[in-house]
Amino acid sequence: MIIVRNLSKQYGRNEVLKNINIQFDKGKVYGIVGENGAGKTTLFRCIAGLEDYAGEISSIQNPIKNYLGLLLTEPFFFQKITGKEYIQLLCNARNIKIADIQERNIFDLPLNQYASTYSTGMKKKLALTAILLQGNDYFILDEPFNGVDIQSNIIITEIIHKLKALDKTVIISSHIFSTLSDTCDEIHLLSNGSFIKSVQKADFAALETEMKQMTIGNKIEKLGLT
Numbered sequence: 140m141i142i143v144r145n146l147s148k149q150y151g152r153n154e155v156l157k158n159i160n161i162q163f164d165k166g167k168v169y170g171i172v173g174e175n176g177a178g179k180t181t182l183f184r185c186i187a188g189l190e191d192y193a194g195e196i197s198s199i200q201n202p203i204k205n206y207l208g209l210l211l212t213e214p215f216f217f218q219k220i221t222g223k224e225y226i227q228l229l230c231n232a233r234n235i236k237i238a239d240i241q242e243r244n245i246f247d248l249p250l251n252q253y254a255s256t257y258s259t260g261m262k263k264k265l266a267l268t269a270i271l272l273q274g275n276d277y278f279i280l281d282e283p284f285n286g287v288d289i290q291s292n293i294i295i296t297e298i299i300h301k302l303k304a305l306d307k308t309v310i311i312s313s314h315i316f317s318t319l320s321d322t323c324d325e326i327h328l329l330s331n332g333s334f335i336k337s338v339q340k341a342d343f344a345a346l347e348t349e350m351k352q353m354t355i356g357n358k359i360e361k362l363g364l365t
């Protein structure tokens with residue numbers, strides 16, 4: 140369980156997160172949606188201990204970062220480190236020995252190639268594989284479906300179902316509603332640094348309709364397409 144209490148975060152004068160309160164339980168999958176710049180990644184970075192902040196983020200396991208796998212939208216890799224070495228590095232950090240990494244290479248990545256030379260989707264799949272093999276309890280996946288192929292999207296969806304069955308806590312952001320309705324128990328709408336709506340599975344369809352109406356309005360007509 141992760142409990143976030145009165146979390147606020149500013150970059151200079153820009154108040155990005157405003158008194159956020161939310162709880163993430165075991166065995167549940169949470170979707171975080173919101174417009175570009177709403178503060179989703181900043182929230183994730185605060186939970187992962189990558190940012191300082193005002194407020195409190197607590198969990199039974201401390202420090203949270205030792206039990207957390209964070210998949211960033213654009214994972215970064217140092218030059219001259221192969222995919223295999225990257226996985227080994229992350230597993231060593233958790234004292235986990237993987238006898239045969241190739242056997243666990245479910246996305247068929249070229250593990251002997253430098254990770255920095257991977258395509259965008261391959262980088263995401265490598266970073267995801269590594270945090271899964273670390274055996275984390277908490278997973279934060281920032282846009283995990285974006286930029287990966289259809290086959291991998293199917294695999295990632297199944298992985299999320301499996302993590303839930305294993306009683307892990309999973310937090311996902313996505314700009315594609317269907318990816319969240321397939322996987323999440325709850326969806327929380329972040330707008331301008333505050334949660335403005337929280338919805339359980341039974342109400343996902345209504346939320347999607349509401350968001351569509353809020354978003355589209357008469358924008359398309361304004362284009363004057365003929």
Ligand SMILES: Nc1ncnc2c1ncn2[C@@H]1O[C@H](COP(=O)(O)OP(=O)(O)OP(=O)(O)O)[C@@H](O)[C@H]1O
Binds near residue numbers: 150153174176
């Ligand atoms: N390192 C930083 N320094 C200054 N401002 C930042 C920094 N990181 C993020 N911001 C600002 O914080 C706000 C929220 O950014 P954030 O990346 O959390 O949004 P997001 O909801 O993840 O957006 P997106 O959907 O585009 O990924 C934006 O105004 C952004 O410019």
